[in-house]
Amino acid sequence: MTPQEEQRAGLIAGALADDLDATERDELAALMAADPTVAAEIAELGGTVAGLRRDIPTWDDEPPSPELRERVLEAVAHEESAVTSEVRFEPAPLTTTPRTPSRAVRSVWVPAACFAAGVAVALGGVMATQERPAGAPVGPPGTLGAEEDVSFSDPADGVRIDGVLVAHTWGTETVLEIDGLPAGEGYVVVLVGEDGQEYDSGTFLGSDVVIDCRMNAAVMRAxxxxxxxxxxxGALVTAASLPEAVDDGA
Structure with a gap:
């Protein structure tokens, strides 16, 4: 693993473990701006954490075995390979404070151990909020690459949920900013088709800080x-009825 790969893995691991200081959060924001797969990887691993939390609800202080550690690291490497194989990019040069190899390796192992122990890790406060860039696609709902604002029904008092949908050739992306849901509680995002068929878009955990999520479902926006x-x-937290969309991928 190169120093750049170690730094990337360490920042992602620190974000999942909520173990980044202010400087490292700035480094992560810069990395996500240069590498769009970082946010996707954090969201994907966050969904894994939510699933493990449901399946392994209790804490176990026993250290994980070397065999378990290897299986977890192999699974993480497989997820990273799957994400990077779908999106090819030329990363912009980063000016960051190098992390020492020992810190990076230790940070990688922290969330892996947490996964194995079933610890709930929230993804709040690590994804940089980005304004829509000049020249970004615009158009009616269903326009490929254009952001479509979503209006949700009123959730519980003290809960704020904002979102947009983005139509792609491979499906529909849901981008959410969530504040006020109970920390540690699990939630699922579902897209419902015209025929009533449901498509899971992803899962997340409530947090004490604002959560930014990007999720995808294998269904066209139209x-x-x-x-x-x-x-x-299965209880409904909030919902949004969506307008008819153009079939921009036809």
């Missing part, structure tokens, strides 16, 4: 008429 956020037990 075939979606409703977006729902549900709790782990």
């Amino acid at each position: 075939d979606v008429e409703r977006l729902e956020i549900r709790s782990d037990d």
Whole structure:
């Protein structure tokens, strides 16, 4: 692993473990601006954490075995390979404070151990909020690459959920900013088709800080008429009825 790869892995691991200082958060924001796969990888691993939390709800202080460590690291490497194989980019040069190899390796192992122990890790406060760039695609709902603002029904008091949808040739992306949901509670984002078929877009955990999520579902925007956020037990938290969309990929 190169020093750049170690730094990338260490920042992602620190974000998942909520173990970044102010300087490292700035480094992560710069890395995400240069590498669009970083945010996707954090969101993907966050969904894994949510699933593990449901399956392994108790804490175990026993150190994980070397065999378990290897399996976890192999799974992380597989996820990283799957993400980077889909998106090719030329990263911009970064000016950051190098992390020592020992710190990076230790940071990689922290979230892996947490996954194995079923610890709930929230992804709040690590994704940089970005304004829509000049020249970004615009158009009616369903326009490829254009951001479509979503209006949710009123959730519970003290809860704020903002979102946009982005139509792609491979499906529909949901981008959410969430504040006020109970920390540690699991939630699922579902897109509902015109025929009533449901498409899971992703999962996340509530947090004490603002959460920024990017999720994808394998359904075209023109075939979606409703977006729902549900709790782990299936209860509806909030929903948005969506307007008819153009079939821009036809």
